[in-house]
Amino acid sequence: MKNFEGANEIxxxxxxxxxxxxxxxxxxxxxxxxxxxxxxxxxxxxxxxEPANPLRREGQLSAVHAFEYGxxxxxxxxxxxxxxxxxxxxxxxxxxLRDAHLYVARLDDAASPLQVCARxxxxxxxxxxxxxxxxADGILLAEGRITIILRT
Numbered sequence: 490m491k492n493f494e495g496a497n498e499i500x501x502x503x504x505x506x507x508x509x510x511x512x513x514x515x516x517x518x519x520x521x522x523x524x525x526x527x528x529x530x531x532x533x534x535x536x537x538x539e540p541a542n543p544l545r546r547e548g549q550l551s552a553v554h555a556f557e558y559g560x561x562x563x564x565x566x567x568x569x570x571x572x573x574x575x576x577x578x579x580x581x582x583x584x585x586l587r588d589a590h591l592y593v594a595r596l597d598d599a600a601s602p603l604q605v606c607a608r609x610x611x612x613x614x615x616x617x618x619x620x621x622x623x624x625a626d627g628i629l630l631a632e633g634r635i636t637i638i639l640r641t
Contacts, residue, residue, distance in 0.1 A: 499523060499533075501569075506532075509568030510561060511580065515543050519561050519605065522569075529608040530566040534558060537596040537603055550597040555631035556586055559621025562607040563637055567617065580640040581615030589633035599625035615639035 501522035507513060519532045536542050537550055537558075544554045560583045571578035596603070606622045616638050623631045 500525070501565075506565055509572070509578070510564040512561060512564075515539075515541055517561070518542075518544075518558050519565065520602075522565060525566060525569055527570065527609075529606065530562050530569070532558075532562045532565065532605040532607075534603045534605060537599060542597075545597070549595050552591045552593050552596055552631055555591070555596060555603075555623040556583075556589065556621065556633060556635060558603060558605045558623055559607055559619070559631075559633070560635055560637070562605045562621065563609075563617070563619040563635060566607055566609065566619075567615065567637070571614075579615045581617075581637040582640050583635055584638040585636035587634045587636070589631070591631050592628075593630050596623075596630065599630065601626035603630070610634070612637075 499521040503520050506519050507517050518536045519534050521533045522530060523533055524531045542550055544550055567578045604624050607619045610618045610620055612618055618634055618636050620634050622629060
């Protein structure tokens with residue numbers, strides 16, 4: 490995956506993202522998709538600085554929520570892959586988080602947009618494992634692997 494930190498080209502905006510994932514209103518954390526292919530996606534978000542972010546507690550956004558950003562990027566990626574195949578992605582949920590590393594305590598301290606990268610390691614449809622990396626201004630904030638499974 491190429492590094493697109495600070496890229497200005499928007500491939501997919503927030504309105505279209507909302508058609509691909511079940512998150513609505515303020516819980517849709519991603520602002521745009523700047524690149525995607527069959528294996529990976531790169532999204533941008535500025536919602537970590539918004540006072541109305543629904544994940545904030547006592548005015549702060551813990552870095553642990555970086556994995557929700559990663560999970561949403563994976564969900565968008567699954568939706569885009571399904572759409573490209575002429576289908577709709579089945580609903581899934583975040584079932585596991587592995588090899589999680591946080592390099593900061595808070596996300597709201599990051600002055601730059603978040604770059605949320607998710608790379609599909611294996612799996613299809615709603616049963617997949619993604620590697621996620623969340624950075625801001627070229628500085629890695631969090632990384633880990635998430636498992637998405639089919640919601641039954």
